[in-house]
Amino acid sequence: MMNRELAQAIQDKLPEAFSLVRYLYDHPETAGKEVQSSKVLVEALRQAGFQVEYPFMEKELGYGTAFRAVLENGKGPRAAILVEYDALPEIGHGCGHNLHGPLSILAALGLARCKELFSGTLEVIGTPAEEEEGAKLHMASAGLFDGMDLAIMMHCGSGPCSQTEMDATSLRCYIVEFYGQSAHAAGSPWLGHNALTAARKFMDLLDARRDSFQPGTIMSEVILDGGKQPNMVPDYAKIRMEFRSPSMKNLEELDRIVRNCAQGAALALDCKVKFTLGFPDFYDMARIPALEEKVKEKFQEIGAPIEDPLPAGGSSDVGNVSYHCPTIQPIISITDAPYSLHTPELRDATLTPHARQQMAVGAEVIAETVLAIFNDGGFREKVREDFQRVLASKKG
CATH class of the missing domain: 3.40.630.10 (Zn peptidases)
Known part of the structure; x- marks a missing residue:
């Protein structure tokens, strides 16, 4: 009592x-x-x-x-x-x-x-x-x-x-940066490697994986930098993303998926990608x-x-x-x-x-x-x- x-x-x-x-x-x-x-x-x-x-x-x-x-x-x-x-x-x-x-x-x-x-x-x-x-x-x-x-x-x-x-839920935050090659968007776009397109395709690939995520999985992203002006092929793009899972064990599997999607998008667009942890895991x-x-x-x-x-x-x-x-x-x-x-x-x-x-x-x-x-x-x-x-x- x-x-x-x-x-x-x-x-x-x-x-x-x-x-x-x-x-x-x-x-x-x-x-x-x-x-x-x-x-x-x-x-x-x-x-x-x-x-x-x-x-x-x-x-x-x-x-x-x-x-x-x-x-x-x-x-x-x-x-x-x-x-x-x-x-x-x-x-x-x-x-x-x-x-x-x-x-x-x-x-x-x-x-x-x-x-x-x-x-x-x-x-x-x-x-x-x-x-x-x-x-x-x-x-x-x-x-x-x-x-x-x-x-x-x-x-x-x-x-x-x-x-x-x-x-x-467990939570991991990444800053994901794509590096490409700048070029004139109209005069010689074939000389460029579009980092913004790589970033967009990365998010598309994440969306394509959603139907196979375990229940309770949440992914969300925002583009922090997508280029400076439209007549230049963006050579840099920056995304902040967070993904959540009911368990830390599943968070590691999600991490593998996220990285594969980013590497795939970067490879397809002849770009490079870099991951930086936004803050320690929750x-x-x-x-x-x-x-x-x-x-x-x-x-x-x-x-x-x-x-x-x-x-x-x-x-x-x-x-x-x-x-x-x-x-x-x-x-x-x-x-x-x-x-x-x-x-x-x-x-x-x-x-x-x-x-x-x-x-x-x-x-x-x-x-x-x-x-x-x-x-x-x-x-x-x-x-x-x-x-x-x-x-x-x-x-x-």
């Missing part, structure tokens, strides 16, 4: 946490530039007794807006609550980071108020730039989450029900059944509507964390209206009384799940067994 003392601590801290929601809404800062956003979140954690490293991993990330706040409370397991706080260009917090970032802070403040309920180390990790080259990609590869017993956060969503997990989500069952149980105990996750559609750098330790990212519904992510409607929904109430629900679910990891050795072992089994199936 839900712990009444913890629930009360979260209610007591709710006004403070919801003031952070409003602050981030009024002061949106985009990826890697979350200077004031990170400062106000860090200050709330300092005031609660956390030992804060800020900036954190500045050299590795190339910006100083990440943080790690640690509450050492005796010997025991290690758990991390993840925090997001970057906004989108132009529309601000259309993904709801201004609410679910402070939601994570609220859960941490509640746990800090109730230290007598657990023994172990709680880390609150500020993870900037989720909307671009997410900081979690680099944190995970640096081993920050290795050996953790749990990493957890929630993401804002909409609709009548919250969801036990936000499933995610991993699919290593879903942990025991964690999803626990989250569902906690939502139900509060009396909040909850359902199983929808099929993966987008990607998240939380997926990379999930390959290093047991990880979960439920979706907390902040409005009954079916608003899409990355919209002004969802952004504005973060300020409603219903969103404030849901913020407390989400914080309580996070905090209770962390308590279960700290205090229930049997549950912790089941989570670890699920993690090892799921990871083996993904890497096998």
Whole structure:
């Protein structure tokens, strides 16, 4: 059952946490530039007794807006609550980071108020730039989450029900450049090798392969450079492409297909092609059944509507964390209206009384799940067994 003392601590801290929601809404800062956003979140954690490293991993990330706040409370397991706080260009917090970032802070403040309920180390990790080259990609590869017993956060969503997990696809991004030979497009086109045509045929070949893709495969491309003027045969073309798959294993097969299509198009047009990774891969989500069952149980105990996750559609750098330790990212519904992510409607929904109430629900679910990891050795072992089994199936 839900712990009444913890629930009360979260209610007591709710006004403070919801003031952070409003602050981030009024002061949106985009990826890697979350200077004031990170400062106000860090200050709330300092005031609660956390030992804060800020900036954190500045050299590795190339910006100083990440943080790690640690509450050492005796010997025991290690758990991390993840925090997001970057906004989108132009529309601000259309993904709801201004609410679910402070939601994570609220859960941490509640746990800090109730230290007598657990023994172990709680880390609150500020993870900037989720909307671009997410900081979690680099944190995970640096081993920050290795050996953790749990990493957890929630993401804002909409609709009548919250969801036990936000499933995610793996994602790879390439900059694909074609190099040809310039010539006069009317006077001597036979002397040229058209890089733009090679780029177009590359995309045509990708389209021709779509009917044989596995379910859940998504490919999208844009031409960044296709030549300078029409009376010259373009000697250079540049494409940015992303492809997604339900698994990292299938992502490697897609990579082979993508490269073959590019080489074929380049060969046919007497061009050369170059691949550059746009950013590190986003991993699919290593879903942990025991964690999803626990989250569902906690939502139900509060009396909040909850359902199983929808099929993966987008990607998240939380997926990379999930390959290093047991990880979960439920979706907390902040409005009954079916608003899409990355919209002004969802952004504005973060300020409603219903969103404030849901913020407390989400914080309580996070905090209770962390308590279960700290205090229930049997549950912790089941989570670890699920993690090892799921990871083996993904890497096998």
